[in-house]
Amino acid sequence: MTINSFIKRLQNIMRNDSGVNGDAQRIEQIVWLLFLKVYDAKEEIWEFHDDNYQSIIPEEYRWRNWATDNKDGEAKTGQSLLDFINEQLIPSLKRIEVDEYTPISKAIVKFAFEDTFNFMKDGVLLRQVVNVIDEIDFTDHKERHNFNDIYEQILKDLQNQRSSGEYYTPRAVTDFIVEMIRPKLGEKVADFACGTGGFLTSSLNYLEKQIDSVEDREKYNHSVFGIEKKALPHLLSVTNLLLHDIDNPYIVHGNSLEKNVRDYVEKDKFEVVLMNPPYGGSEKDNIKMNFPLELRSSETADLFMSVIMYRLKKEGRAAIVLPDGFLFGTDNSKMAIKEKLVKEYNLHTIIRLPHSVFAPYTSIHTNILFFDNTHPTEHTWFYRLDMPEGYKNFSKTKPIKIEHFEPLIEWWASREEIVVDDHYKSKKYTAKEIIEGNYNLDLCGFPKEEEIILEPDELIENYQEERMQLNKQIDNILEDIQSVLGEKL
CATH class of the missing domain: 3.40.50.150 (Vaccinia Virus protein VP39)
Incomplete structure (x- = not known):
C-alpha cells in the first residue's frame, strides 16, 4: 500500500461524512483507530510469546472482535456500529482501571483514550474507514516498517493544521541532532515535551543499529522517555513508538x-x-x-x-x-x-x-x-x-x-x-x-x-x-x- 493511496482513500471516504469538520478532525479520527489496530497486532505478538498473556481491553472491544470484517454479514455497520463505538467501546476504554502496578504496555490504552472522541456520524462510512485500516498487517515486520512512511505523512499533515503545527519537528533536524549526540544502548533519551515523538523515534532508529543480542533488544525497549501535555500528540507519540517495536512506550500524558x-x-x-x-x-x-x-x-x-x-x-x-x-x-x-x-x-x-x-x-x-x-x-x-x-x-x-x-x-x-x-x-x-x-x-x-x-x-x-x-x-x-x-x- 502506497502512502498516497492509503491517505487518499481515507480522505475520500471521510469527506462525505458530515461529522468530520476539516483535516484536523480527520487526523484525530484516523489516529485513534490506527492505535487500536496497531495495539491489537502487538497483542498478537505478545500472546505468541506468552501463553498466559491477558489483555487489559475487554474481549468484545479488542479490534479483532469488532473491527475485522470476515465477509459473513456479521460485521457491525451503520447505526449499530455507531452505537457500539459511541456508547460502549470508547466509554469502556476510558473507564479502564490502572494503578502503579499496571505495566506501561497495558496502561497506555487508558491514557490513549482519556480525551478521544468519535467524530463520524455515518456508520456505513465509518465501516469503510475501519476496513481500509484493517487491510494493513502490522504483525508483519516489513509492512509495519513500510507503514512508518505513511505515519510520517500523517504527522506532516498534522503540522499544517494551524492549531497543531507545534507537534512536528522536521525529521532532518531530529536526525541531525541525534547523529551529533550519538546515544548508546543503555542510555535513556528523554524529551519533556515530546509532541509526536520525533526526537524519540530518530533516537530509536539510531539505536536499532546497535542491537546485537537479546539483552540489547531489552535495553532498546527501555531507551526512550517522553512527556506530552496535549492529548492528540500524546496518542500519536505512543502509536509511533509501538510502530518502532517499543513494547512499553513510556510516554506520560502530563x-x-x-x-x-x-x-x-x-x-x-x-x-x-x-x-x-x-x-x-x-x-x-x-x-x-x-x-x-x-x-x-x-x-x-x-x-x-x-x-x-x-x-x-x-x-x-x-x-x-x-x-x-x-x-x-x-x-x-x-x-x-x-x-x-x-x-x-x-x-x-x-x-x-x-x-x-x-x-x-x-x-x-x-x-x-x-x-x-x-x-x-x-x-x-x-x-x-x-x-x-x-x-x-x-x-x-x-x-x-x-x-x-x-x-x-x-x-x-x-x-x-x-x-x-x-x-x-x-x-x-x-x-x-x-x-x-x-x-x-x-x-x-x-x-x-x-x-x-x-x-x-x-x-x-x-x-x-x-x-x-x-x-x-x-x-x-x-x-x-x-x-x-x-x-x-
Whole structure:
C-alpha cells in the first residue's frame, strides 16, 4: 500500500461524512483507530510469546472482535456500529482501571483514550474507514516498517493544521541532532515535551543499529522517555513508538512543568535530553512557583531550559532547539538561565539555523544549543548554517533535508573558524568573552536580511503567527511588570 493511496482513500471516504469538520478532525479520527489496530497486532505478538498473556481491553472491544470484517454479514455497520463505538467501546476504554502496578504496555490504552472522541456520524462510512485500516498487517515486520512512511505523512499533515503545527519537528533536524549526540544502548533519551515523538523515534532508529543480542533488544525497549501535555500528540507519540517495536512506550500524558524542579532526585535524571520545547506560551503563577525565584519566567521555553538542566545526569548530554529570543534576551530570568547554563554546564556548540526551517508553521529563527553536564563552559563554538544553494526558503513542498546539514557535519569534526564576506560564519568564543558580553549568545548570525519568497497563503499564515507570538511576548512582559509592581506594593 502506497502512502498516497492509503491517505487518499481515507480522505475520500471521510469527506462525505458530515461529522468530520476539516483535516484536523480527520487526523484525530484516523489516529485513534490506527492505535487500536496497531495495539491489537502487538497483542498478537505478545500472546505468541506468552501463553498466559491477558489483555487489559475487554474481549468484545479488542479490534479483532469488532473491527475485522470476515465477509459473513456479521460485521457491525451503520447505526449499530455507531452505537457500539459511541456508547460502549470508547466509554469502556476510558473507564479502564490502572494503578502503579499496571505495566506501561497495558496502561497506555487508558491514557490513549482519556480525551478521544468519535467524530463520524455515518456508520456505513465509518465501516469503510475501519476496513481500509484493517487491510494493513502490522504483525508483519516489513509492512509495519513500510507503514512508518505513511505515519510520517500523517504527522506532516498534522503540522499544517494551524492549531497543531507545534507537534512536528522536521525529521532532518531530529536526525541531525541525534547523529551529533550519538546515544548508546543503555542510555535513556528523554524529551519533556515530546509532541509526536520525533526526537524519540530518530533516537530509536539510531539505536536499532546497535542491537546485537537479546539483552540489547531489552535495553532498546527501555531507551526512550517522553512527556506530552496535549492529548492528540500524546496518542500519536505512543502509536509511533509501538510502530518502532517499543513494547512499553513510556510516554506520560502530563505537563513537565508541574513538578518543583528542586524535588528531582537521581532517578528522575537522564543521560540524554533532546527537545524542541514550545515557544511563546506562558504558564500560570502556580507553575512558576516550581522554579527558583531567579529562574521564574513568563516564557515557556525558558522554563523548559531550567527543567532540562535539573534533569540532566552528570556527564549527560543535551541538544535543544530554541528561538533567537533566548540568545539575545536580557530580562532577568533569561539572564539567570544563561548564567546557570554557562557557569554550571558545558555549552560547547550553538548552531544558527536558516530561516523557514519550520515553515509553514512559523518563520521564527531558531538555533540548536548543544551542552553537557561535565564541567563549566570553557568556550563555545558558533556555526551559521546558511540556506543551501538554489533555495530562497524552505516550504511545505521544499522542506529541509538531512543533506542540507552536510557542510555542518563536516565542520563538526574540524571546528575551524570561517569568515565569509567579512562576517564570521563560525567562531569560538571563550566563556570569559560571553560573560563579559552580558551573556549575549546572538553571535555568528546571518549578516543580512534574507530574501524570503513565500506563497500568499504561507505569507499570511506566517504574519498571523508572528502577530500571535508578539502578542504573547507583550502579555508576558506586562505580566512581569505587574508582578514586580505587586511585590513593591
